[in-house]
Amino acid sequence: MEQNESILRMEHVTKLYGPNRSEAIKMMKNGSEKEAVYKKTGCTVALWDVNLEIPKGQIFVIIGLSGSGKSTAVRCFNRLTTPTSGKVIFEGRNVHEMDKKELLEYRRNKISMVFQSFGLMSHRDVLGNVSYGLEVKGVAQSKREKIAEEFISMVGLNGWEHQSCEQLSGGMRQRVGIARALVNNPEVLLMDEPFSALDPLVRRDMQFELLQIQRKLKKTVVFITHDIDEAFKMGDVVCIMRDGKVVQIGTPEELSMNPADDYVRDFIESADKTKVLTVRNIMITPSCVVRLGDSMDRAILEMRRNNLSSVIVMDNELHPKGMLFIGEAIQARKDGKTIPQVLQTGINAVAEDTLISDAISIVTESSYPIAVTDESGTMLGIVTKASILSSLN
Amino acid sequence: MDWLFNFPDIFDLDTSAIDNAVRSFAVSAEGMLDVIKGGLNGLVNFIGMILMYIPWPVFLLLIFWAGWRIRKSLKSGILYAVLIFLIGAVGLWNLMRTTLSVVLASVAIALVIGIPIGILISNSEKANKIVRPILDTMQTMPVFVYLIPALLLFGTGNASGVIATVIYAVVPVIRLTSLGIRQVDKEVVEAAKSFGSTKGQLLRKVQIPQAMPTIMTGVNQTLMMAMAMVVTTSMIGVRGLGMEVLNAVNRIEIGRGLVAGSSVVILAIVLDRLTQGVVPNKRKSTEKPIDSTKNKKDGGPENGAK
Numbered sequence: 001m002e003q004n005e006s007i008l009r010m011e012h013v014t015k016l017y018g019p020n021r022s023e024a025i026k027m028m029k030n031g032s033e034k035e036a037v038y039k040k041t042g043c044t045v046a047l048w049d050v051n052l053e054i055p056k057g058q059i060f061v062i063i064g065l066s067g068s069g070k071s072t073a074v075r076c077f078n079r080l081t082t083p084t085s086g087k088v089i090f091e092g093r094n095v096h097e098m099d100k101k102e103l104l105e106y107r108r109n110k111i112s113m114v115f116q117s118f119g120l121m122s123h124r125d126v127l128g129n130v131s132y133g134l135e136v137k138g139v140a141q142s143k144r145e146k147i148a149e150e151f152i153s154m155v156g157l158n159g160w161e162h163q164s165c166e167q168l169s170g171g172m173r174q175r176v177g178i179a180r181a182l183v184n185n186p187e188v189l190l191m192d193e194p195f196s197a198l199d200p201l202v203r204r205d206m207q208f209e210l211l212q213i214q215r216k217l218k219k220t221v222v223f224i225t226h227d228i229d230e231a232f233k234m235g236d237v238v239c240i241m242r243d244g245k246v247v248q249i250g251t252p253e254e255l256s257m258n259p260a261d262d263y264v265r266d267f268i269e270s271a272d273k274t275k276v277l278t279v280r281n282i283m284i285t286p287s288c289v290v291r292l293g294d295s296m297d298r299a300i301l302e303m304r305r306n307n308l309s310s311v312i313v314m315d316n317e318l319h320p321k322g323m324l325f326i327g328e329a330i331q332a333r334k335d336g337k338t339i340p341q342v343l344q345t346g347i348n349a350v351a352e353d354t355l356i357s358d359a360i361s362i363v364t365e366s367s368y369p370i371a372v373t374d375e376s377g378t379m380l381g382i383v384t385k386a387s388i389l390s391s392l393n
Numbered sequence: 394m395d396w397l398f399n400f401p402d403i404f405d406l407d408t409s410a411i412d413n414a415v416r417s418f419a420v421s422a423e424g425m426l427d428v429i430k431g432g433l434n435g436l437v438n439f440i441g442m443i444l445m446y447i448p449w450p451v452f453l454l455l456i457f458w459a460g461w462r463i464r465k466s467l468k469s470g471i472l473y474a475v476l477i478f479l480i481g482a483v484g485l486w487n488l489m490r491t492t493l494s495v496v497l498a499s500v501a502i503a504l505v506i507g508i509p510i511g512i513l514i515s516n517s518e519k520a521n522k523i524v525r526p527i528l529d530t531m532q533t534m535p536v537f538v539y540l541i542p543a544l545l546l547f548g549t550g551n552a553s554g555v556i557a558t559v560i561y562a563v564v565p566v567i568r569l570t571s572l573g574i575r576q577v578d579k580e581v582v583e584a585a586k587s588f589g590s591t592k593g594q595l596l597r598k599v600q601i602p603q604a605m606p607t608i609m610t611g612v613n614q615t616l617m618m619a620m621a622m623v624v625t626t627s628m629i630g631v632r633g634l635g636m637e638v639l640n641a642v643n644r645i646e647i648g649r650g651l652v653a654g655s656s657v658v659i660l661a662i663v664l665d666r667l668t669q670g671v672v673p674n675k676r677k678s679t680e681k682p683i684d685s686t687k688n689k690k691d692g693g694p695e696n697g698a699k
Contacts, residue, residue, distance in 0.1 A: 078587050108589030119584035123602040133588040135598070184588070 007220050008054035008077060008188060013086030015047040015072050015244075021084065034243040046072040047083065048244045054188070059214055059221040061235030063228060063267075069244035070224045074190050077222060078111045079103060090188075108137050112181040116193040118173045120165040126152065126176050127161040133184040151179040154213065171202035178210065188220045195230065204390060207233055228267055240264055279359050280352040282388065283372045283381035286312065292321055292340055296333045299324055310368045313343055318378045320371040323347050349373045352380055356388065363388045419546050426546055433498070433552040441494035449486060453478055456663065463670035473663045480656045485634060488653075489660060492623055492633030495551055496664075499558035499619045504612060507563045511570025511611070512596065521571070532564050536625050549630030557626055562618035569611025573604030613668040620661040634660070 016024055024043035027036070034045045047069045054060045064070045075081035076088050079095055088095040090110065098106060112133065120129050127148055134144035152161055155175040165173060174194055181189055194210075195203040207230060214221055225231050231238050232252040239249040240263075248260040259265040288306040290299045290313050303311055303326050310325045322343035332342045349371040350359050363370050369382040419426065447455070453474045461470030480489050514521040539560055543553040577600050585599040601608070627635030634657050641650030 075583075080583050080587060104589045104591065106589075107587055111587075113584065113587040115580045115584055117578075117580050119578065119580035121581055121585075121599055121603065123605070132585070132598070136585075136588055136590045136594050180584075180588075190587075 006053040007056040009089040010052040011087040013050045013083045016084045018043040045244050057218045058236035061223045061231040061238045063231040064241035068241040111188040112186040113190040114177045114181045114194045118177045125162050130179045155179045170198045191223045320379045430552040433555045437498045437551045444490045476659045488634050496619045499555045503559045503563040507566035511567045515571040515574035553629045554626035554631030558622040562615045565614035566611035573607025574600045577603040
């Protein structure tokens with residue numbers, strides 16, 4: 001991933017909450033831990049001397065456990081939180097030195113935010129929420145609704161414009177949150193654990209969709225998470241924070257290859273299940289079975305019944321022999337051909353003890369499911385892209 | 394040893410000085426007080442006049458309609474109309490109208506004063522610290538203590554009654570407005586700020602609408618407390634159902650007192666149900682169906698999006 005110019009920058013940002021700040025600063029400078037400082041002075045060190053460069057047009061992930069300061073950091077970018085000291089620079093201007101008017105301008109046009117528990121206004125419908133950012137800017141109603149509609153359909157909520165937000169599921173609410181954040185066409189999108197409140201299946205879909213949207217719109221995204229899998233999946237650059245300090249910044253590859261310390265190593269190792277699990281753990285039983293000797297009619301019927309466009313054909317010993325596609329099968333029936341005549345042979349199969357990380361490229365490059373076989377070559381199940389993707393989380 | 398059991402008089406307070414101060418204020422500020430008095434009387438008379446021009450069958454129909462629409466039940470509408478009809482049927486219709494005009498005027502003033510104060514103290518910790526003990530005082534101070542100065546400053550009649558009622562009834566709307574705004578989800582407020590809302594926009598478009606159910610509870614409570622003052626204020630010459638109760642008590646006419654007292658209760662209950670129904674209904678009616686239809690609705694667009 002090439003390093004672009006940075007659009008947002010944090011320079012020596014420190015944020016303290018509570019009393020005795022000067023004493024706390026002294027202790028921190030002498031190398032005390034956050035815990036110790038809090039016990040001695042009652043002052044919470046949320047951020048300590050944080051320096052960040054957010055590259056333009058990329059997804060910058062900040063990851064850390066709760067209390068690591070990641071939410072405070074992201075709020076410094078749009079001045080929901082004011083740092084005790086340090087600068088936040090957006091395109092050469094210090095965000096915290098802007099006057100009221102400049103700040104409104106900045107928040108209205110340059111930067112927007114998506115929240116962990118969505119932050120939707122329950123007294124407004126979906127359209128009212130999405131168009132809020134335009135409304136405060138003074139865009140005329142008909143125009144703002146037109147723009148809002150566009151983004152509502154971008155996140156796949158067409159037809160839900162006039163639903164109350166309380167009637168939506170978590171995933172749909174966050175879609176509203178994302179549409180609302182995009183509606184002002186901001187340059188930077190701040191996302192504070194946007195998917196943490198969603199269940200795993202929905203979260204996976206949303207991650208994928210966000211990636212698609214980001215690639216399409218080329219927005220700069222600052223993405224907060226506590227989930228290392230999510231961080232690696234989403235992040236062009238990942239920043240690991242601990243106790244209000246930055247521990248390491250790098251691409252997912254760099255972090256995996258050269259963890260700065262044991263903390264980072266533990267963090268990363270806790271994540272990568274694909275290097276532990278084998279395809280046996282994730283394979284599924286094929287829903288339909290077609291043998292070489294079956295009639296073409298039966299093969300077509302089986303596929304139709306299961307809504308499949310292709311099926312793996314096996315011999316009587318259950319060895320996978322090839323793929324049969326519905327289009328070819330129908331043509332073959334007209335021509336009076338048998339299954340072996342139109343079978344696409346030379347298909348990929350993976351052994352059951354293949355690591356998921358090794359199977360990824362085979363499965364993702366193939367446009368149809370891959371057979372999983374045991375030592376003798378007997379088919380045990382299939383793996384699909386979907387099952388690989390879901391294992392990544 | 395006597396001194397241990399007899400509390401020493403340390404301050405020799407001259408309470409008559411306070412009396413004199415209030416009296417001399419009443420004299421020196423006569424012009425201003427007259428203006429206020431005139432304004433308050435004008436408001437009460439204005440509302441009274443509107444009520445007077447509504448024929449009683451229309452009034453009952455309005456009660457029925459409001460009960461039906463707000464409580465979403467035909468039965469409630471009929472019940473409230475019948476209850477109010479009973480007040481008229483025992484010959485207290487005009488007194489009820491008088492009472493209603495004083496109560497509505499007091500509530501209107503209480504809301505005009507209370508809601509802005511509530512908003513102010515919800516946003517400012519400093520204002521909150523100053524106002525809270527005052528509110529506590531207003532709520533716990535025996536009503537008669539400020540009936541007397543009200544009487545001194547504004548004389549007997551509706552103006553004093555309205556002022557005493559406002560002092561007593563304004564507290565809940567202040568407290569609940571402030572509470573409602575403070576309780577608005579922090580992320581919702583952050584979201585509104587993050588999109589560049591001005592303070593006014595934040596308040597108008599987000600905080601007040603979000604706090605509306607709680608504010609309406611405050612309005613309801615204020616109305617109820619104003620109703621509770623009906624009999625008390627009759628002591629300073631406010632006419633209406635309260636005066637009827639007071640007269641009955643003075644003459645030990647138990648039956649008359651019971652009838653008038655019941656009318657106050659009926660009026661209070663109907664007003665309470667009508668104002669209570671305005672907001673919480675919205676919450677109750679949307680909450681239940683969400684869960685039951687959630688899964689079905691999930692399926693729609695999410696599948697469509699793939």
